Amino acid sequence: MRICLIGEVLFVDNPLKYHFTWDLLGDLTKGRPNLGPLIRLEVYRLMMFTLRDTLEREVGTGASDRIFYHSGNLAGQELYRHVIKDAPNLPAFVNAVQEAMKSLNIGIFRVEKADPEKGVFVFTVSEDVDCSGLPELGYGVCTYDEGFISGLMESFTGKKFRVKEVDCWCTGDRTCRFTVDRIE
Ligand SMILES: [Zn+2]
Numbered sequence: 776m777r778i779c780l781i782g783e784v785l786f787v788d789n790p791l792k793y794h795f796t797w798d799l800l801g802d803l804t805k806g807r808p809n810l811g812p813l814i815r816l817e818v819y820r821l822m823m824f825t826l827r828d829t830l831e832r833e834v835g836t837g838a839s840d841r842i843f844y845h846s847g848n849l850a851g852q853e854l855y856r857h858v859i860k861d862a863p864n865l866p867a868f869v870n871a872v873q874e875a876m877k878s879l880n881i882g883i884f885r886v887e888k889a890d891p892e893k894g895v896f897v898f899t900v901s902e903d904v905d906c907s908g909l910p911e912l913g914y915g916v917c918t919y920d921e922g923f924i925s926g927l928m929e930s931f932t933g934k935k936f937r938v939k940e941v942d943c944w945c946t947g948d949r950t951c952r953f954t955v956d957r958i959e
Contacts, residue, residue: 795849797857816904823905823919844922851926859927865891868931880904887952894934894957898924901950906943915943917951924953934958 803812830839858875862868869886876884881904888897901907905917921938928936935958942948 795853797853819904840918843918844925847919847922847924848926848929849922850919851923851928852930853926854923855927855930859930862931865889872927876900882907882951894936894959896928896955898953898955899950900953903944903951906945906951909945911947912945914945915940915951916945917943917953920951921953924955928955932957 827839827843830842833839834842854875859868859871862871869884873884876882882900882902885899885901886896887899888895890896900917900920903917903920905920906915909916917940921940925936925938928934928938937956937958939954939956940951941954942950942952944951
């Protein structure tokens with residue numbers, strides 16, 4: 776095993792003990808015959824924000840943000856591969872993302888601006904799983920969502936994207952707004 780430091784993020788070469796595969800989501804019909812696939816949103820947020828607290832203490836704010844972003848990016852890629860699967864064009868992609876995010880109760884996804892030529896987009900997510908209803912903090916908290924959207928866009932286009940949350944429930948807005956820019 777080889778461990779290297781890129782920026783402030785530790786990368787460990789394969790074989791990883793915790794390498795993600797879609798199988799890790801499990802057989803929910805078999806495994807949860809009585810409780811089913813749903814848990815309370817508080818439990819998801821309890822895990823997310825305690826994990827973030829611990830990461831920040833262990834590796835610092837910048838590195839924990841990058842870990843959240845990269846994790847979200849991986850989730851976006853995996854969701855594209857296993858749920859969206861293939862989108863022939865932008866309207867089909869947007870439609871499939873909307874459907875997936877609604878059916879999985881992630882949030883209500885909308886496109887505010889799309890310029891595919893320039894690779895510039897603005898997306899919004901309302902009733903976002905990560906932040907809707909949180910206290911106003913003066914900063915956005917949806918770093919995982921930034922990565923998630925970048926992973927979806929990169930899987931769809933084959934290009935790299937930088938995603939930044941510019942409005943969030945935690946900045947006093949009632950929808951999360953993301954600028955999405957292709958990296959040339
Ligand atoms: Zn947000």
